[in-house]
Amino acid sequence: MEYRRRALLGASAAGIAAAVGGCLGSDAEGEGSIAGEELALATTTSTEATGLLDEINAAFEERFGTRVAANAEGTGAAIRSARDGNADVILVHARSREDEFMQEGYGVNRRDLMFNDFVIVGPSDDPAGAGDAGGAAAAFDAIASAQAPFVSRGDESGTHTKELVIWEHADNEPGGEWYQSLGQGMGETLTHANEAGAYTLADRGTYLSRDDIDLEILVQGPIEDGPALLANPYGIMAVNPEIHSNVNYQLAMTYIGFVTSPEGQEIIAEFTANGEQLFYPEALSAEPNFQQYVPEGWQPDSADD
Known part of the structure; x- marks a missing residue:
């Protein structure tokens, strides 16, 4: 789906800055109110499939009197x-793609939001021996060598991007009848892998939220002392109003402010499914990592003499 385009809220730069700076403590009916506005949020399927997105958005809508029009598609x-100007804010989990988006000027004010990790799951009898292979890339090599069925999301999602990174570290390449690229979301991929007795890469949150599949975690991510290669950080950023004048930048920054505030971070920390914590808040830190605000490797232009 595509979001309807909107005219940018008529406010001066100073007015926007004041509204954003005080949005978490101001009266929703007061000056600069965002009540009645609608936020276009583009996000990944894992936030929706786990149910976390509903929790966050319900709290935001209640607090500010707005509606969040969320489109979860990877x-x-x-x-x-967002590149096309059809979203005000994006919540995603592929840092390399986020960096490219920022470097090209489409995104502004990126924040680290939360994290979980990826896990390699498969049938409990583990016919390829992936669980004993010794790491994520080695597990993929074992699956490929055995030509055991593997289901890929194949949808350019954050999970698919991570899968391709793992294959780059492996000695084998995916392909052949044993490898199926589904082109669907995490929930559908888990369902298909479960029915086929196949392996797949899943984000821990979506996997833990499912109580209707028999797949088991064979390779843990870093939350359970697995390889750092399986880390899964999430970032959030506003769409640059200098590129797309139709985006609602004030509302986007209000949303970012809310989800990275103590209240928003508490919602993330307390959200569980089947008795398991699915995500871990990362926005609040005694020692903030300022690299989160800019693309990795970015350096300012040297000043002219």
Whole structure:
């Protein structure tokens, strides 16, 4: 789906800055109010499939009297929507793609939001021996060598992007009848892998939220002392109003302010499914990492003499 385009809220730069700076403590009916506005949020399927998105958005809507029009279709599609000016804010989990989006000027004010990790799951009898292979890339090598069935999301999502990174570290390449590229979300991919007795890469949150599948975690991510290669950080950023004048930048920054505030971070920390914590808040830190605000490797232009 595509979001309807809107005219940028008529406010001066100073007015926007004041509204954003005080949005978490101001009266929703007061000056600069965002009540009655609608936020276009493009995000990844894992936030929706786990139910976290509903929790966050309900709290935001109650607090500010706004509606969040969320479109959860994977990181790649979310970024494309934002590039086209069809979203006000994006919440995704593929840092390399986020950096490209920022470097090209489409995104502003990126924040680290939360994290979980990826896990390699498969049938409990583990016919390829992936669980004993010794790491993520080695597990993929074992699956490929055995030509055991593997289901890929194949949808340019954050999970698919991570899968391709793992294959780059492996000695084998995916392909052949044993490898199926589904082109669907995480929930559908888990369902298909479960029915086929196949392996797949899943974000821990979506996997833990499912109580209707028999797949088991065979390779843990860093939350359970697994390899750092399986880390899964989430970032959030506003679409640059200098590129797309139709986006609602004030509302986007209000949303970013809310989800990275103590209240928003508490919602993330306390959200569980089947008795398991699915995401871990990352926005609040005694020692903030300022690299979160700019693309990795970015350096300012040297000043002229």
